[in-house]
Amino acid sequence: MINAIVLINTERDKVNLVGEKLASIEGVSEVYSVSGRFDLVAILRLAENEDLSDLITDKMTKIDGITKTESMIAFKTLSKYDLERMFGIGE
Amino acid sequence: MINAIVLINTERDKVNLVGEKLASIEGVSEVYSVSGRFDLVAILRLAENEDLSDLITDKMTKIDGITKTESMIAFKTLSKYDLERMFGIGE
Amino acid sequence: MINAIVLINTERDKVNLVGEKLASIEGVSEVYSVSGRFDLVAILRLAENEDLSDLITDKMTKIDGITKTESMIAFKTLSKYDLERMFGIGE
Amino acid sequence: MINAIVLINTERDKVNLVGEKLASIEGVSEVYSVSGRFDLVAILRLAENEDLSDLITDKMTKIDGITKTESMIAFKTLSKYDLERMFGIGE
Amino acid sequence: MINAIVLINTERDKVNLVGEKLASIEGVSEVYSVSGRFDLVAILRLAENEDLSDLITDKMTKIDGITKTESMIAFKTLSKYDLERMFGIGE
Amino acid sequence: MINAIVLINTERDKVNLVGEKLASIEGVSEVYSVSGRFDLVAILRLAENEDLSDLITDKMTKIDGITKTESMIAFKTLSKYDLERMFGIGE
Amino acid sequence: MINAIVLINTERDKVNLVGEKLASIEGVSEVYSVSGRFDLVAILRLAENEDLSDLITDKMTKIDGITKTESMIAFKTLSKYDLERMFGIGE
Amino acid sequence: MINAIVLINTERDKVNLVGEKLASIEGVSEVYSVSGRFDLVAILRLAENEDLSDLITDKMTKIDGITKTESMIAFKTLSKYDLERMFGIGE
Amino acid sequence: MINAIVLINTERDKVNLVGEKLASIEGVSEVYSVSGRFDLVAILRLAENEDLSDLITDKMTKIDGITKTESMIAFKTLSKYDLERMFGIGE
Amino acid sequence: MINAIVLINTERDKVNLVGEKLASIEGVSEVYSVSGRFDLVAILRLAENEDLSDLITDKMTKIDGITKTESMIAFKTLSKYDLERMFGIGE
Numbered sequence: 061m062i063n064a065i066v067l068i069n070t071e072r073d074k075v076n077l078v079g080e081k082l083a084s085i086e087g088v089s090e091v092y093s094v095s096g097r098f099d100l101v102a103i104l105r106l107a108e109n110e111d112l113s114d115l116i117t118d119k120m121t122k123i124d125g126i127t128k129t130e131s132m133i134a135f136k137t138l139s140k141y142d143l144e145r146m147f148g149i150g151e
Numbered sequence: 152m153i154n155a156i157v158l159i160n161t162e163r164d165k166v167n168l169v170g171e172k173l174a175s176i177e178g179v180s181e182v183y184s185v186s187g188r189f190d191l192v193a194i195l196r197l198a199e200n201e202d203l204s205d206l207i208t209d210k211m212t213k214i215d216g217i218t219k220t221e222s223m224i225a226f227k228t229l230s231k232y233d234l235e236r237m238f239g240i241g242e
Numbered sequence: 243m244i245n246a247i248v249l250i251n252t253e254r255d256k257v258n259l260v261g262e263k264l265a266s267i268e269g270v271s272e273v274y275s276v277s278g279r280f281d282l283v284a285i286l287r288l289a290e291n292e293d294l295s296d297l298i299t300d301k302m303t304k305i306d307g308i309t310k311t312e313s314m315i316a317f318k319t320l321s322k323y324d325l326e327r328m329f330g331i332g333e
Numbered sequence: 334m335i336n337a338i339v340l341i342n343t344e345r346d347k348v349n350l351v352g353e354k355l356a357s358i359e360g361v362s363e364v365y366s367v368s369g370r371f372d373l374v375a376i377l378r379l380a381e382n383e384d385l386s387d388l389i390t391d392k393m394t395k396i397d398g399i400t401k402t403e404s405m406i407a408f409k410t411l412s413k414y415d416l417e418r419m420f421g422i423g424e
Numbered sequence: 425m426i427n428a429i430v431l432i433n434t435e436r437d438k439v440n441l442v443g444e445k446l447a448s449i450e451g452v453s454e455v456y457s458v459s460g461r462f463d464l465v466a467i468l469r470l471a472e473n474e475d476l477s478d479l480i481t482d483k484m485t486k487i488d489g490i491t492k493t494e495s496m497i498a499f500k501t502l503s504k505y506d507l508e509r510m511f512g513i514g515e
Numbered sequence: 516m517i518n519a520i521v522l523i524n525t526e527r528d529k530v531n532l533v534g535e536k537l538a539s540i541e542g543v544s545e546v547y548s549v550s551g552r553f554d555l556v557a558i559l560r561l562a563e564n565e566d567l568s569d570l571i572t573d574k575m576t577k578i579d580g581i582t583k584t585e586s587m588i589a590f591k592t593l594s595k596y597d598l599e600r601m602f603g604i605g606e
Numbered sequence: 607m608i609n610a611i612v613l614i615n616t617e618r619d620k621v622n623l624v625g626e627k628l629a630s631i632e633g634v635s636e637v638y639s640v641s642g643r644f645d646l647v648a649i650l651r652l653a654e655n656e657d658l659s660d661l662i663t664d665k666m667t668k669i670d671g672i673t674k675t676e677s678m679i680a681f682k683t684l685s686k687y688d689l690e691r692m693f694g695i696g697e
Numbered sequence: 698m699i700n701a702i703v704l705i706n707t708e709r710d711k712v713n714l715v716g717e718k719l720a721s722i723e724g725v726s727e728v729y730s731v732s733g734r735f736d737l738v739a740i741l742r743l744a745e746n747e748d749l750s751d752l753i754t755d756k757m758t759k760i761d762g763i764t765k766t767e768s769m770i771a772f773k774t775l776s777k778y779d780l781e782r783m784f785g786i787g788e
Numbered sequence: 789m790i791n792a793i794v795l796i797n798t799e800r801d802k803v804n805l806v807g808e809k810l811a812s813i814e815g816v817s818e819v820y821s822v823s824g825r826f827d828l829v830a831i832l833r834l835a836e837n838e839d840l841s842d843l844i845t846d847k848m849t850k851i852d853g854i855t856k857t858e859s860m861i862a863f864k865t866l867s868k869y870d871l872e873r874m875f876g877i878g879e
Numbered sequence: 880m881i882n883a884i885v886l887i888n889t890e891r892d893k894v895n896l897v898g899e900k901l902a903s904i905e906g907v908s909e910v911y912s913v914s915g916r917f918d919l920v921a922i923l924r925l926a927e928n929e930d931l932s933d934l935i936t937d938k939m940t941k942i943d944g945i946t947k948t949e950s951m952i953a954f955k956t957l958s959k960y961d962l963e964r965m966f967g968i969g970e
Contacts, residue, residue: 062837063183064641065156065192072311073303076227083229090234092154092225095246095313096369101156101223103194107835109790113863117639121619129618131641132185132192133861135841136167138174138252139181146237153291155368163857164849184845186792186859187642200244200291204317208366212346220345222368224315226295245365247338247374254493255485258409265411272416274336274407275481277428277495278551283338283405285376314367314374318349320356321363328419335473337550358441382473386499390548394528402527404550406497408477429520429556436766437758440591445594454598456518456589457754459701459768460915465520465587467558469530496549496556500531502538503545510601517746517916564699565745568772572912576892584891586914588770590750608928609820610732611793611829620856622864629866636867638791640860647793647860649831655881655928659954663730667710675709677732678822678829681932681953684811685818692874700911702884702920711882713955720957728955729882733824740922756931769913769920773895773960775902776909783965821936823883823950851907872889 061149062112063106063134066120068100074125075099082125087115089147105147152196152240153203157211159191165216166190172214178206180238196238200213243287243331244294245316248302250282256307257281270296271329287329309323334378334422335385336407339393341373347398348372354396361386362420378420425469425513426476427498430484432464438489439463445487451479453511469511516560516604517567518589521575523555529580530554536578540544542570544602607644607651607695608658609680620671621645627669635693650697652660652694698742698786699749700771703757705737711762712736716761724752726784742784789877790840791862794848796828797803802853806824809851809861815843818821880924881931882953885939886918893944894918896909900942906934908966924966 070078075093079151082102089105106112116131137143161169166184173193174182180196197203207222228234257275264284265273288294298313304316309332319325343351348366355375356364362378379385389404410416434442439457446466447455453469470476480495501507525533530548537557538546544560561567571586592598616624621639628648629637635651652658662677683689707715712730719739720728726742742751753768774780798806803821805827811819817833834840844859865871889897894912901921902910908924925931935950956962 065183065185065227072308075299075303079227079229083231087230089230092156093227093295094156094223094225095298095315096221096223097312098185098223101225101640116641117621117863121621126618130643132183132187132189132195133641134169134183134185134192134241135845136184137181138170138183140174141180143181147232163854166845171818184841186844186861188858206368207368208317208348212348217345221370224368226299247365247367254351254490257481257485261409261411265413267365272410272412274338274405274411275409275477276338276405276407277480277497279494280405283407296403312369314365314369314371316365316367316374318352318366319363320352320365321396323362323420327364329414386548389550390499390530394530399527403552406550409441429547429549436763439754439758443593445593447595453596454592454594456520456587457591457750457771458520458587458589458594459753460585460587461767462587465589485582494551496547496551496553498547498549500534500548500555501545502547504538505544505602507545511596569911571914572772572894576894581891585916588914590754621815624864625864635869636865637861637872638793638862638866639864640862641792642858642860644860647862655840659730662732663712663954667712672709674875676734676824678820678826679732680820680822680829681936682807682821683818684807684820685821686811687817687875689818693869698907702911702913716955716957720959727956727962729951729953730955731953731959733949733951735905735951738953767915769911769915769917771911771913771920773898773912774909775898775911776894777902778966780906780909784960800945803936803940821932823935823952825949 061107061147062109063137064104065132065134066102066104066116067098067130068102068126068127070099071125071127078123078125079119080087085115085119087111105149107149138151152198152235152238153200154228155195155203156223156225157193157195157207158189158221159193159217160219161190162216162218169214169216173211176206176210178202196240198240243289243329244291246286246287246294247314247316248286248298249280250308250310251300251307251310252281252286253307260305260307260332264302267297267301269293287331289331334380334417334420335382336410337377337385337389338405338407339375339377339389340371340403341375341399342401343372344398344400351396351398355393358388358392360384378422379423425471425511427501428435428468428476429496429498430466430468430480431494432466432490433492434463435489435491442487442489446484449479449483451475469513471513481485487497516562516599516602517564518592519559519567520587520589521552521556521557521559521571522585523581524583525554526580526582533578533580537575540570540574542566560604562604607690607693608655609679609683610658611678612648612650612662612675613644614648614672615674616645617671617673624669624671628666630663632681633657633663651695653695687693698781698784699746700774701749702739702769702771703739703741703753704735704767705739705763706765707736708762708764715760715762719757722752722756724748726747742786744786789835789872789875790837791842791865793860793862794830794832794844795826795858796830796854798827798868799853799855799858800853806851806853813847815839815845833877835877880926880966881928882956882962883923883931884947884951884953885921885923885935886917887945888947889918890944890946895912897942897944901939904934904938906930924968926968
């Protein structure tokens with residue numbers, strides 16, 4: 061399983077709308093509206109590298125109202141939980 | 152369940168060590184070492200507001216090697232998964 | 243009682259108007275027009291986490307003239323005053 | 334009554350200690366440990382301009398563990414509450 | 425006498441025009457067009473706190489062509505000159 | 516008369532000391548301790564370009580406790596006051 | 607052979623289109639769509655300094671959808687590979 | 698001779714045009730299109746302070762396509778060359 | 789083949805030394821010392837995701853003299869060259 | 880002739896010393912101590928690309944007291960003067 065975290069800024073009155081659209085995309089596991097400098101944080105969980113490219117450079121760019129994104133690809137995942145089994149992705 | 156995302160920078164040679172220490176703390180659900188401007192991203196999942204305060208302003212400040220943190224508290228969580236049940240936290 | 247501080251920038255000629263609209267919203271305890279890099283600082287005082295989400299991601303986004311906000315959620319409050327009693331919020 | 338808001342960063346393991354010291358200073362009405370880029374937010378409420386100068390450029394600079402501060406002086410205060418009476422300052 | 429310094433950016437072709445308008449406002453003692461990151465620096469000298477609020481959040485916001493301002497309120501003034509007498513303001 | 520404005524940051528516990536040392540230097544007309552991101556603002560008023568170079572790149576660099584400076588040279592000065600006569604510099 | 611690396615930001619929905627246009631220009635050896643703060647990274651490999659000037663200040667500025675670029679010219683190249691031979695450029 | 702260096706950003710497709718216009722202005726000695734965060738660097742060499750003010754706050758602001766400038770005035774010039782004689786400016 | 793670009797800052801007198809050490813690591817295809825805000829740019833070309841994690845969070849953190857890194861993972865690679873064959877990696 | 884402009888910050892009390900050392904290096908045509916965010920600006924004029932690499936990544940890194948540099952390589956030079964002849968470099 062490949063994990064990525066995306067920090068997102070939206071037009072002021074579209075935070076909730078963008079959040080809902082993001083959450084409905086396959087591969088987007090969770091979307092949080094958050095306090096601080098960013099509006100939304102999306103957690104992507106995917107089986108393959110290729111899906112990630114498709115998700116970030118194609119599907120996410122088509123959502124209206126996003127003004128800026130900064131994506132971070134997880135090198136390593138440390139967790140007390142068996143995330144792959146829980147989210148049913150990967151191995 | 153209260154969720155928080157913490158962006159973390161560490162001393163260069165302590166990324167993995169800090170990551171392991173963070174992951175062992177109760178309430179820290181996942182720790183990712185990531186590409187980009189930050190070194191680690193931690194996802195906190197807790198039952199109560201009070202635990203969050205204790206985790207961020209007390210327990211996390213005692214880990215040696217962290218140079219900067221920026222925490223974001225989730226207002227709303229959108230997910231196709233039943234995260235509360237999966238992580239067994241809060242109702 | 244949950245406290246949050248929001249740093250706000252507005253369109254140049256709408257500082258006072260935005261300030262007045264913010265101050266009239268329930269849960270917004272005080273609004274200060276301030277010197278420095280920001281135009282307004284709002285202090286939110288609420289009984290419940292849910293109200294905060296509603297206030298920041300919904301009600302505040304509908305005020306015209308705000309260009310940027312950065313919200314900070316209080317983990318802990320230290321005061322010589324009994325703020326909960328004074329503001330009549332929370333336990 | 335003159336109000337000022339101060340954004341504060343501290344050495345990582347001194348957030349709580351600095352917060353307590355700040356809260357004990359006369360004229361510091363509230364201190365919040367907060368999520369985000371800053372560690373603490375202090376609200377100062379004073380009767381006179383001179384006290385503010387004394388507080389920010391003298392008393393606060395003597396607290397050990399503060400690494401950066403950014404103060405904002407309130408030009409105008411909008412509130413549903415009678416803050417001067419509640420905090421017993423001014424008038 | 426209360427002193428404030430305001431760092432100002434303007435639309436590129438309005439530096440001189442904005443400077444002249446600012447200089448004509450009562451309470452604005454001097455306006456400098458300057459080298460560096462900012463276009464203008466205004467020095468405000470006033471008798472009362474209230475005038476400052478009025479000047480910065482009302483009169484200055486009505487000047488067309490200003491894109492950004494950052495105001496700094498003087499806590500203390502050190503000078504070999506008797507500024508209050510020279511500018512005929514305050515005591 | 517040549518005017519320059521210098522934005523100054525100091526070590527936290529040396530704001531007042533640095534301010535006093537600066538104010539005693541010939542050519543430094545006024546020093547303000549200020550709210551916001553900077554600690555001090557110095558106004559330099561000199562008869563000659565050469566004095567300015569000497570003041571900024573030599574005399575001011577010898578004051579202990581200054582951590583950062585950003586100087587701005589005035590191209591033009593707009594004022595209701597006859598600053599040259601008042602400060603007895605230039606013409 | 608002269609190498610240059612260009613960090614590129616594009617309008618959100620034009621990442622792939624801009625990438626393809628860049629990749630088709632002579633002298634642009636590789637274009638990567640990337641995670642993080644930038645959208646694309648282009649590697650330029652050219653025989654002559656003059657071509658680089660032409661590429662960056664002329665050809666690349668004509669591609670629609672680029673919002674910001676930051677170019678870095680390589681002083682020295684260290685590689686286990688014989689890049690000049692592999693890319694058929696220079697000596 | 699007074700020297701100033703100006704860092705300039707332009708609209709993407711006007712780098713060369715703005716550069717040519719700048720180079721034709723009296724007092725602008727050299728204009729370089731450059732790698733990195735800025736688009737152009739202009740070197741101004743003038744006999745008098747007044748010309749500099751006129752050049753930067755008037756003539757340069759009338760060139761279409763400039764989006765940002767940051768000017769730096771030289772306090773001192775160190776060179777193995779006799780720049781004043783070479784450029785035929787000043788004493 | 790997985791590609792990553794790493795922007796690197798080093799201690800001032802260790803640019804060349806760090807560059808040579810980086811270039812000798814397996815998986816580091818090219819290292820460029822560059823003009824601008826960064827000191828070095830490293831291009832990583834690897835067969836597997838796991839190697840990338842090992843390279844960035846372990847091997848590269850052990851090189852003395854690096855002060856900051858910002859890594860970017862390539863989602864997609866566009867090139868007129870058959871990079872995989874040329875560098876003998878992947879497929 | 881290849882031109883490069885280098886923006887330089889130094890330790891506060893070493894501006895003049897660093898400036899003099901830089902000016903004595905072959906290939907460094909002019910060094911200016913300047914107003915604003917930077918301390919020094921160096922203009923490099925060289926016959927060959929290789930000399931530039933040697934100057935920036937080797938000779939300049941050996942000068943004590945420099946804290947940060949940002950170099951910009953000139954793609955194109957526009958000037959009313961015949962710089963190559965004047966500085967006796969190139970052609």
